Amino acid sequence: MNIETAGHGTLIIILIMAVVTLATRWxxxxxxxxxxxxxxxxxxxxAMSGSVLIAVLAPLALAGDNGAxxxxxxxxxxxxxxxxxxxxxxxxxxxxxxIRAL
Amino acid sequence: MHVIDKPPxxxxxxxxxxxxxxxxxxxLFVVIFGLAFGLAAAQAGLEGxxxxxxxxxxxxxxxxxxxxxxxxEQVPLVPLVVTVFAINAxxxxxxxxxxxxxxxxxxxxxxxxxxxxxxxxxALSQQAFNRxxxxxxxxxxxxxxLWLAWAAGSWLGLSFGNAxxxxxxxxxxxxxxxxxxxMVVGGKKNLRMLVIWTLAGGSSLLAYRYLPENSHVxxxxxxxxxxxxxxxxKNDEH
Numbered sequence: 047m048n049i050e051t052a053g054h055g056t057l058i059i060i061l062i063m064a065v066v067t068l069a070t071r072w073x074x075x076x077x078x079x080x081x082x083x084x085x086x087x088x089x090x091x092x093a094m095s096g097s098v099l100i101a102v103l104a105p106l107a108l109a110g111d112n113g114a115x116x117x118x119x120x121x122x123x124x125x126x127x128x129x130x131x132x133x134x135x136x137x138x139x140x141x142x143x144x145i146r147a148l
Numbered sequence: 149m150h151v152i153d154k155p156p157x158x159x160x161x162x163x164x165x166x167x168x169x170x171x172x173x174x175x176l177f178v179v180i181f182g183l184a185f186g187l188a189a190a191q192a193g194l195e196g197x198x199x200x201x202x203x204x205x206x207x208x209x210x211x212x213x214x215x216x217x218x219x220x221e222q223v224p225l226v227p228l229v230v231t232v233f234a235i236n237a238x239x240x241x242x243x244x245x246x247x248x249x250x251x252x253x254x255x256x257x258x259x260x261x262x263x264x265x266x267x268x269x270x271a272l273s274q275q276a277f278n279r280x281x282x283x284x285x286x287x288x289x290x291x292x293x294l295w296l297a298w299a300a301g302s303w304l305g306l307s308f309g310n311a312x313x314x315x316x317x318x319x320x321x322x323x324x325x326x327x328x329x330x331m332v333v334g335g336k337k338n339l340r341m342l343v344i345w346t347l348a349g350g351s352s353l354l355a356y357r358y359l360p361e362n363s364h365v366x367x368x369x370x371x372x373x374x375x376x377x378x379x380x381x382k383n384d385e386h
Contacts, residue, residue: 074243093376097348101368138326142319
């Protein structure tokens with residue numbers, strides 16, 4: 047099934063996108079309201095929260111160019127040393143720009 | 149029944165403003181992503197009002213970019229829904245991780261805050277929760293900053309998109325990745341978390357390679373979460 051983008055079609059497509067996205071934003075807390083928050087569930091949630099970010103970042107490092115990899119490595123190291131996000135991010139971006147300029 | 153020590157709940161306006169300020173620097177880069185989206189959407193044939201409507205109602209950059217790939221005289225319905233859902237499925241997990249704090253709020257506020265949940269403000273709130281600090285105000289304030297930046301960027305892109313010549317050579321494409329990584333590294337670190345993250349990263353890469361597109365985030369996050377539920381932290385009551 048296809049939606050024509052002429053006329054009201056674009057509006058319908060945008061509304062479908064908005065509803066699907068909203069379902070993902072609301073669905074997690076809605077489902078959790080039926081789950082008792084036991085210690086095991088807390089441990090699941092705590093482990094999952096870091097894992098979401100790692101799972102976003104891993105392919106970025108693998109599929110990215112050397113600039114991307116160096117940027118991530120620099121950010122990690124600076125963050126471990128200085129423990130402040132902004133210098134860590136700035137260092138990562140500068141390194142990516144430098145490597146890509148070489 | 150175990151009860152965790154909870155930070156104070158509820159939303160303070162001072163905290164919302166704090167979240168807005170803390171994500172303001174990142175939001176400047178979100179303006180640039182938005183600009184790139186506005187430009188790409190205009191080139192794909194969308195009108196200005198449609199682009200603004202999409203960015204303000206959907207507020208999900210990766211999914212919006214992916215939909216442009218499907219754009220033509222007709223857009224296939226099932227791939228549209230599957231693409232948007234798969235890319236945004238991580239919101240389901242973010243909502244689940246926020247639930248222990250959000251459940252203290254009345255439902256209207258609880259679902260209202262979730263309207264602006266995105267990667268950066270969610271990561272910021274998680275870091276606050278890890279420190280035992282309140283994070284829902286940061287989530288809301290940071291989300292408002294990101295939403296404004298995304299909408300403003302989209303408008304700039306469709307209006308004057310050609311101004312930025314090469315954001316990649318300036319490293320600007322790495323801002324969000326570096327920010328998310330800084331949030332991970334700034335979080336709680338011990339052997340258990342390192343093993344969990346290694347499993348999450350490994351399974352994400354395997355899914356990225358062998359499973360359908362856009363499944364890697366959910367696969368990696370669930371793998372890490374399940375290991376965390378099996379290998380629980382030592383606790384006085386356990």
